[in-house]
Amino acid sequence: MAVQNPNNWHWVDKNCLAWAREYLRQQLVGLSTGEDAKAAQYARVASVSSIDGDCEVSQRKGKVISLFELQVVLLLEGHVGEEQFQGSITVPEVAFDTERDEYQFDVSVYKETATLSAIKPVVREQLLPKLRDVFAAFGPTLLAEHSQDIQVPEAQVNSAFTKENQQATAGVSATKTATAAKPAPGATATPKAATATATATASAGGANRSTLHLEPSFIVPAAEIYNTFLDKQRVQAFTRGPLRVTAGPSKEGSASAGAAQLQIGDAFELFEGNVCSELVSADPGRALEFRWRLREWPAKVWSTLHMAFHESQEFHETKVQVTWSGIPVGEEDRVRANFENFYVRPIKLTFGFGVVL
Incomplete structure (x- = not known):
């Protein structure tokens, strides 16, 4: 320089x-x-x-x-x-x-x-x-x-x-x-x-992106916590608001509109539109991947939320390995707090899937 x-x-x-x-x-x-x-x-x-x-x-x-x-x-x-x-x-x-x-x-x-x-x-x-x-x-x-x-x-x-x-x-x-x-x-x-x-x-352009790594634990089998992120009624229960599918197989008027779970390709909004997301891939009981953004971010800015589910049958708990990439620099603390306060904590409180400290 x-x-x-x-x-x-x-x-x-x-x-x-x-x-x-x-x-x-x-x-x-x-x-x-x-x-x-x-x-x-x-x-x-x-x-x-x-x-x-x-x-x-x-x-x-x-x-x-x-x-x-x-x-x-x-x-x-x-x-x-x-x-x-x-x-x-x-x-x-x-x-x-x-x-x-x-x-x-x-x-x-x-x-x-x-x-x-x-x-x-x-x-x-x-x-x-x-x-x-x-x-x-x-x-x-x-x-x-x-x-x-x-x-x-x-x-x-x-x-x-x-x-x-x-x-x-x-x-x-x-x-x-x-x-x-x-x-x-x-x-x-x-x-x-x-x-x-x-x-x-x-x-x-990679210098303005960051990656988070989180590892919340839930006292529940992997299949249960996996389904909690897909089942529409469960999502609405822990987010305490509507889940609105905006595009994809489950959008209103499509053949899969009445599906109980989110489908790959579904784009949806949570928290009164403050969070926009899309289900990219799903490996039953093992992994999920979403595109994710806050409404305030520029329209073309998306992060990738990848969750891998590791179940310990002996210890009766599932550790969710979260790798969250593509987060705009400066937004890391906000994204981490949102995930812990509006996803992890409410899931534990709503369904009894773990201890809340």
Whole structure:
């Protein structure tokens, strides 16, 4: 980025969220509980489900600082004996002022059983320290990678004060980066390719979209909670309002107008038209996918709400893995609150499908 800032005196910001997402994916995917994938208990980071928050590098008066606060959700896969599993690790806060030992982790196993529960302590003992190393190295690497982009080169700085600050910042950044944890096996220490990928995504319009990952649990079989999102009477019960089908097989006047459940291709409105949605796909008892938007969003802006239903018959609960992509940046908290307050909580209260805290 071009910088017009005489003597590096004024405040300059650079948004690094796209870079952070790609960098953390490179560093985290593939980390595991050990090198032996055939061990009796084994887990690895299969993918990064979502990285949300803010990430910036800023400078003023020659001093460069990083300000970031991210929420990271990782998807796990592995086995305990011959029993395969999938799960997730949620890191509520990866922040610029968080020390290595202060990171918190929520480890979840889908379709959990007494046997699969044994993987949780293994993940905590063998995998979480590796995640801590990556997050501890993130801040210094962020500064090393982007600090020069927001400053005028030192040769063009005439102020002794700002030049001294610039030299001190560069020295601290280099020292921290050199002593940071080693990158994950196969990962690139300074992701030049990541920068190129992030730029391509931004130029394609992807920089103004975000993804949420949620995992509400319901004390009910998967088939029941699956049907709750499709059965028209149930939907109207927990939303406390009419469901109006505006297009598709179930629209009034069509052959399927009297269908008790939403049909694939049905477009409909909820909450007096404040939410517009469309059922895109349905895998009975396993997964649903909707297009979803708030009425206030621009007409062509839609998000994708994907729900996968993981039932633990032993523990008598179903965990709904929600991957919500295409959300306009800045709307994440609003969408999360809407889903928790107008979907999850009312469903539990209306049908007795779980405890409401």
